[in-house]
Amino acid sequence: MTRIAVGAFLHETNTFAPTKATYDDFVHGGGWPAMARGAGVLKTMRNINVGLSGFIEAAEAHGWELVPTISAAATPCAHVTRDAYERIAREMIDGIEAAGPLDAVYLDLHGAMVAEHFDDGEGEILARVRQAIGRDLPLVVSLDLHANVTPEMVEHADALIAYRTYPHVDMADTGRAAAEHLALLLQSGQKFAKAFRQLPFLIPISWQCTNDQPTMGIYQKLAALQDDAVPTLSFAPGFPAADFAHCGPSVFAYGRTQQDADAAADTIAHVIVGHENDFDGRIYTPDEGVLHAMELARTARRPVIIADTQDNPGAGGDSDTTGMLRALVRNNAQRAATGVIYDPESAKAAHAAGVGASVTLALGGKSGITGDAPYRETFVVEQLSDGKFVAPGPYYGGRDMDMGPSACLRIGGVRVVVSSHKAQLADQAMYRYVGIEPTEQAILVNKSSVHFRADFEPIAETLLICAAPGAMPADTATLPWTRLRAGIRIKPNGPAFVPAKSPPSSSATG
Known part of the structure; x- marks a missing residue:
């Protein structure tokens, strides 16, 4: 029987917010299910709208044996504390290492986690998982639509698959999509080529809604581009409140050939950039x-x-x-x-x-x-x-x-x-x-x-x-950015971010 290790660790981090995410916040879950371990994961994360729930349903239909590790999530806020991150990550990695022979790993992650000691919370998790399972075992991940995807995340995962709705009514569907992509990997024994594109402007969350244009039309075009040559294609508009280099929208594609993946990613990225003027609307006092x-x-x-x-x-x-x-x-x-x-x-x-x-x-x-x-x-x-x-x-x-x-x-x-x-x-x-x-x-x-x-x-x-006072400005240009990548526009058609120049180094003279 095919054996798949599974787990979930989700947090959307606003680095400008007033309150950090502690271990107890993950134990409770806030609007998420409470923390679960081992067999409790499969009980807790079932028949609800979360990625792992959809994956469990699809995995059982495939006849796979699931080896659960831990599931934990907390309400979005500021950085995940070092204590919370390390305790949960250690339990997840220990569970994978203790699972015995595995055929693959699936993780339900957010994609916009920043810890006190790691800007790229998911990239670090995936690096640790990859170290535990080696280069060959398939590693597939479902992500939130608001993921701030990094090169490290793309490098370590064999597939990243993001939600396509905001409001996120397709979280479980995305878990099912991850299972179907994993089935392709297991059946073929081959990995897909990857393409990753970071886009040149931040998108305020109020204008990411997929009930409205332009985002609705973008996702319709994205879905039409998926086929046998490109089985998985995602657009993550990003979470524009994390002050680090890889904050922002991205596109990531997986193709039978590198040319297939590149063509799909470039096509949808071009469509998104062409709509820059449309990511705006009326905000009232x-x-x-x-x-x-x-x-x-x-x-x-x-x-x-x-x-x-x-x-x-x-x-x-x-x-x-x-x-x-x-x-x-x-x-x-x-x-x-x-x-x-x-x-x-x-x-x-x-x-x-x-x-x-x-x-x-x-x-x-x-x-x-x-x-x-x-x-x-x-x-x-x-x-x-x-x-x-x-x-x-x-x-x-x-x-x-x-x-x-x-x-x-x-x-x-x-x-x-x-x-x-x-x-x-x-x-x-x-x-x-x-x-x-x-x-x-x-x-x-x-x-x-x-x-x-x-x-x-x-x-x-x-x-x-x-827009009353709050921690998440509707206008992303009003945030006090210090660490974005050079050149990204801090709002649609807004000014480009220019990193502060470091003071010249000096040496002591005696």
């Missing part, structure tokens, strides 16, 4: 967005939904800024709801006060974001929850969620979801678990950039994007 939403809501039959994009915990925000809440209250918005504000202290105070009580809080604003502060007001506690529920929408795909002690608080016509754990508000259940019915609201403000669209677009009158 908090007051502009709320006032526009209130005007639209007068005649709307469905909620007007605002993305609080700069405090997206799926992009490194702490999900606790108060700019959009202040704008809702300041403009007297009615039938409005927002979430999730991460504030364990306020959630605890609400539980202590009880349903129906009025409680004065310093809500949110604790992550030290410039221009933000705790919102000191009196709220009514409308409902309490232990934070445990299922998120059945297309992004989370039926995951068991644990937001910790949570509450619905009300101030005027505005309701607020407050939690003790962080996760991106990308599922309608993240309102319902504290008693808010999202379809009955006039305005919803979600701490998310794009993933919420998978579950909320069907109920939305329209979608707006607002």
Whole structure:
């Protein structure tokens, strides 16, 4: 029987964010499944929308024996601590080395992990795996669409295969695609030629959405280029908040010949560069967005939904800024709801006060974001929850969620979801678990950039994007870049990055 070692280690790192990812964050998982080991991996990572789940399903259909190592993921934030990285990586590598005879390795990785001691978290993992298994054994990897792919990742893996949807409703599908590519490698006993192209400008995440142009059309053309000669072709728009040389979009192709791979990669890269002007759109200030939403809501039959994009915990925000809440209250918005504000202290105070009580809080604003502060007001506690529920929408795909002690608080016509754990508000259940019915609201403000669209677009009158203070600027040119590669444009049609000149070295004289 074909034996495949499998594992997962995922983190999307915003090097400008306020909070680092600790080992305990991976143990809990945030919006991801909790850490699992050995046989627990195959139980935990099954029948949900993650890459490893899709791979497990396809592997069982092929009759392969899976040897699970570890699965671990954490909510996006700043760097993965050295302790967390080394403990998880060591367990994964030890599991592979102890697996006995293997025919291949499959890993579910993100592609945009930065650790305290490694800029290229995945490149280092793949180098260690390659050292453990040798040069000949196939090593196939599924990646997030936001991967910042590096030359080292391409070198060590026999195939990197990225998601094609944002919102990521195809994570499990990508795991299945990785299994089918691995089947080709195992059947032929030969490896495919690789082509890798890094693109010349950063793409802000709000304009990477595959529900809209130009990204939708780019992926349609990409899919049409795949055939027997080029069985795998990927475009990763990248995660534009990691300050290191290989941050940015890329294309990677695998072909029967080098000419096949190069031709496919060059074709799709040319299409993407030709759309540089199109990766842009309207961003509202908090007051502009709320006032526009209130005007639209007068005649709307469905909620007007605002993305609080700069405090997206799926992009490194702490999900606790108060700019959009202040704008809702300041403009007297009615039938409005927002979430999730991460504030364990306020959630605890609400539980202590009880349903129906009025409680004065310093809500949110604790992550030290410039221009933000705790919102000191009196709220009514409308409902309490232990934070445990299922998120059945297309992004989370039926995951068991644990937001910790949570509450619905009300101030005027505005309701607020407050939690003790962080996760991106990308599922309608993240309102319902504290008693808010999202379809009955006039305005919803979600701490998310794009993933919420998978579950909320069907109920939305329209979608707006607002930029309140947060860790993930909607305009990538506003980030204080210091270590990008020379020449990459820091936004579409923006200025090229110029590295600071090192001071001339001097020698002491005596």
